[in-house]
Amino acid sequence: MERGRxxxxxxGDTRIGVAIxxxxxxxxxxxxxxxSRHPKLKIYISELLGEYLPIxxxxxxxxxxxxVDGEAxxxxxxxxxxxxxxxESKIFFVDERLSTVDAQRRLHEAGxxxxxxxxxxxxxxxxxxxxxxLARND
Numbered sequence: 001m002e003r004g005r006x007x008x009x010x011x012g013d014t015r016i017g018v019a020i021x022x023x024x025x026x027x028x029x030x031x032x033x034x035x036s037r038h039p040k041l042k043i044y045i046s047e048l049l050g051e052y053l054p055i056x057x058x059x060x061x062x063x064x065x066x067x068v069d070g071e072a073x074x075x076x077x078x079x080x081x082x083x084x085x086x087x088e089s090k091i092f093f094v095d096e097r098l099s100t101v102d103a104q105r106r107l108h109e110a111g112x113x114x115x116x117x118x119x120x121x122x123x124x125x126x127x128x129x130x131x132x133x134l135a136r137n138d
Contacts (some may be wrong), residue, residue: 001025001137004055007048008130010096010122011059011072011079012036017122019130020052028130030123046086057089058133060096060125094132096125 003023010017018031034044059080062072080091 001134002055005052006056006058006130006133007052007054008058008094008126008133009060009079009083010126010129011076012122013072013075015122016041016079017124017126017129018048019123019126020054021130021134025134028127028134030120030127033122042082042086045083049083049087049089054087054089056133057083057087057091058094058129059083059091060129061093062096092133092136094129094136096129 003025005023006021006025008017008019008028014036016034016036018034019028020031021028031048034041038044059076061076076093080093084091
């Protein structure tokens, strides 16, 4: 695997979960979520990309359990296009089915209450997306 950081986004209408990995692609770490409605969202994403200089970007693709594209696919594709205008890094879509379920399980195992989990869930889902991307070795 090529050395370098990778970043993942779990896009949602309200919050965007974010996760980053170390340069060796071993440890995925959640970052604070972004407010997807914030007028400076594109600036915040540009700053993240400038700070971490990722060699790859993974974005969760909201497929239904049947494998069919979910209703939010068009929004995720538009989000990806906005990121594409900010970077030359490769962008990959990752099937995000069950990423939130996995994130909830992890937070529960870590002893987080449902109330505490609400603010962490999106970025933990981004961790799951990032780990899936790293496993693909793109």
